[in-house]
Amino acid sequence: MGAFLDKPQTDKYNEHGAGNGLRYGVASMQGWRVEMEDAHRAITGLEGGLSDWSYFAVFDGHAGALVSAHSAEHLLESIMQTEEFKAEDVIKGIHSGFLRLDDRMRDLPEMITDKSGSTAVCAFISPRQIYIANCGDSRAVLCRSGNPVFSTRDHKPVLPAEKERIQKAGGSVMIQRVNGSLAVSRALGDYEYKNVEGRGPCEQLVSPEPEIFVRERDDVNDEFLVLACDGIWDVMTNEDLCDFIRSRLLLTDDLEAVTNQVIDTCLYKGSRDNMSIVLVTLPGAPKPSAEAQKKEAELEMAIERRIKEIVTQQEGQDGIDFPQLLQHLIDQEMPNLPPGGGLPAKRPFIEQVFREVCPSRANSDQHGTNAMSNATSGYRCHL
Numbered sequence: 001m002g003a004f005l006d007k008p009q010t011d012k013y014n015e016h017g018a019g020n021g022l023r024y025g026v027a028s029m030q031g032w033r034v035e036m037e038d039a040h041r042a043i044t045g046l047e048g049g050l051s052d053w054s055y056f057a058v059f060d061g062h063a064g065a066l067v068s069a070h071s072a073e074h075l076l077e078s079i080m081q082t083e084e085f086k087a088e089d090v091i092k093g094i095h096s097g098f099l100r101l102d103d104r105m106r107d108l109p110e111m112i113t114d115k116s117g118s119t120a121v122c123a124f125i126s127p128r129q130i131y132i133a134n135c136g137d138s139r140a141v142l143c144r145s146g147n148p149v150f151s152t153r154d155h156k157p158v159l160p161a162e163k164e165r166i167q168k169a170g171g172s173v174m175i176q177r178v179n180g181s182l183a184v185s186r187a188l189g190d191y192e193y194k195n196v197e198g199r200g201p202c203e204q205l206v207s208p209e210p211e212i213f214v215r216e217r218d219d220v221n222d223e224f225l226v227l228a229c230d231g232i233w234d235v236m237t238n239e240d241l242c243d244f245i246r247s248r249l250l251l252t253d254d255l256e257a258v259t260n261q262v263i264d265t266c267l268y269k270g271s272r273d274n275m276s277i278v279l280v281t282l283p284g285a286p287k288p289s290a291e292a293q294k295k296e297a298e299l300e301m302a303i304e305r306r307i308k309e310i311v312t313q314q315e316g317q318d319g320i321d322f323p324q325l326l327q328h329l330i331d332q333e334m335p336n337l338p339p340g341g342g343l344p345a346k347r348p349f350i351e352q353v354f355r356e357v358c359p360s361r362a363n364s365d366q367h368g369t370n371a372m373s374n375a376t377s378g379y380r381c382h383l
């Protein structure tokens with residue numbers, strides 16, 4: 001189930017790019033986990049005469065990072081080399097590519113003793129369609145006209161069809177896990193769950209079979225596609241994330257900055273997992289707005305005033321520490337906070353103001369790394 005650090009590792013990996021009328025930003029963070037097991041891939045312009053196609057993917061490893069790293073490196077190649085994909089049967093090509101990768105990876109020497117597995121969610125974006133494949137509980141969400149109009153399905157052992165397959169293969173579902181241990185019912189790797197004789201690869205306790213979807217593109221209304229691991233979805237609904245990203249795109253066109261804000265907000269909302277997100281903006285994406293930027297500036301001025309008022313009110317007492325300040329702000333239910341993100345989305349700004357108001361703070365790192373729901377600083381501030 002994974003072990004945790006005493007404080008989260010908050011260094012981020014970022015990248016960005018553009019092509020085929022798309023722009024993308026990537027952010028990932030180890031967070032509270034003792035190891036970073038996520039991986040990803042982002043390419044605009046594929047080989048083999050598909051320069052107007054793009055590919056994006058997120059892989060969430062468990063019990064190690066070997067399968068997620070190998071899958072990130074080789075899934076695209078495995079799909080594109082299938083006869084079905086070459087014959088322009090994209091859906092069958094994706095399906096065969098997943099199974100082919102899982103089968104070939106099993107025979108790698110390094111897999112003999114490896115127990116790791118990985119979810120996989122990927123998207124091929126062509127000029128007219130978006131092909132999305134999902135295996136596990138990472139998720140893809142398409143935002144159109146301000147709403148999440150499509151989402152992949154998380155493959156959990158408690159789903160009726162998944163549970164039936166697991167039981168037919170001789171396994172059980174206990175505490176919502178395969179044999180009481182694995183939280184996903186489909187994944188690449190996890191070969192200890194794929195050894196039932198007489199059953200095909202898609203009939204095992206854990207299946208490598210992807211669920212594949214096709215969406216026709218709407219260049220006017222399609223805004224963005226998000227691919228992310230469950231470290232994001234554990235604390236944000238589809239609607240939350242779409243609302244939050246839209247609100248940030250009205251402030252900046254820096255997609256790395258937007259994805260970083262998503263990860264920080266999820267950390268402060270209490271996510272304890274690795275976090276990775278690939279954000280792909282489509283032609284209908286919101287553009288920065290002077291009006292939205294003005295409202296955000298007004299919100300920050302209101303937060304700053306409120307912080308100074310709270311600190312002043314505590315001046316004659318024992319002072320106030322950072323968690324208490326946060327609790328005061330939560331209790332007072334400030335208006336106009338970022339939709340989908342709420343107060344955790346403004347946590348970095350709140351801390352910045354607190355530092356300015358209370359420059360003698362003892363341990364800045366302690367304030368900056370604990371999630372909002374778990375802030376534990378004992379430092380008290382006096383004006």
